[in-house]
Amino acid sequence: MALPAVLVLAAGLAACDRAPSADGLKEWTASDHDGEKKSAKQGPKGDGGGASGLVELTWRNQCQSCHGPEGRGDGPQGAMFKAADLGREDWQSTVKDEEIAATITAGKGRMPKFELPDEVVKGLVVRVRSFRGQ
Numbered sequence: 001m002a003l004p005a006v007l008v009l010a011a012g013l014a015a016c017d018r019a020p021s022a023d024g025l026k027e028w029t030a031s032d033h034d035g036e037k038k039s040a041k042q043g044p045k046g047d048g049g050g051a052s053g054l055v056e057l058t059w060r061n062q063c064q065s066c067h068g069p070e071g072r073g074d075g076p077q078g079a080m081f082k083a084a085d086l087g088r089e090d091w092q093s094t095v096k097d098e099e100i101a102a103t104i105t106a107g108k109g110r111m112p113k114f115e116l117p118d119e120v121v122k123g124l125v126v127r128v129r130s131f132r133g134q
């Protein structure tokens, strides 16, 4: 009979232990799901795009070394691979979203293919669109 009360008490104490700092909590809200917008047709601002944390991480880890932080092709490996400048108006205005997605999943020229979840690929397409005109 006494045992459950002890457990509840212990749980209460553990919770109290990590109460003080509110800082770390902000980043991990589940609200990413709500923010998901259907279309990838966004303007130059690229202000949204749903699961942006994961997409951002993927861009930084998998794409930036060649394409550079702003997609200019100026990452550390950009010159060696001749990575495309993704901001070019002539390219942005003719390429379709599906073609960008296909490049990511199938590779192109010296760009390797990437096996990524659909959501991430879609987010990367939005990310690539955001480089337009920069």
Ligand code: HEC
Pocket (backbone or CB within 6 Å): 058, 059, 062, 063, 064, 065, 066, 067, 077, 081, 082, 083, 084, 086, 095, 099, 100, 103, 104, 108, 109, 110, 111, 112, 114, 124, 128
């Ligand atoms: C190893 C270097 C490298 C990495 C890493 C890389 N790319 Fe590329 N990317 C290239 C090169 C080189 C091209 C030019 C391909 C060509 O036109 O032959 C290119 C072209 C592109 C294009 C334009 C394709 C077109 O239609 O002309 C897009 C979009 C693109 N990359 C997106 C990405 C994304 C998103 C990632 C990360 C998931 C990524 N790239 C990672 C080297 C890379």
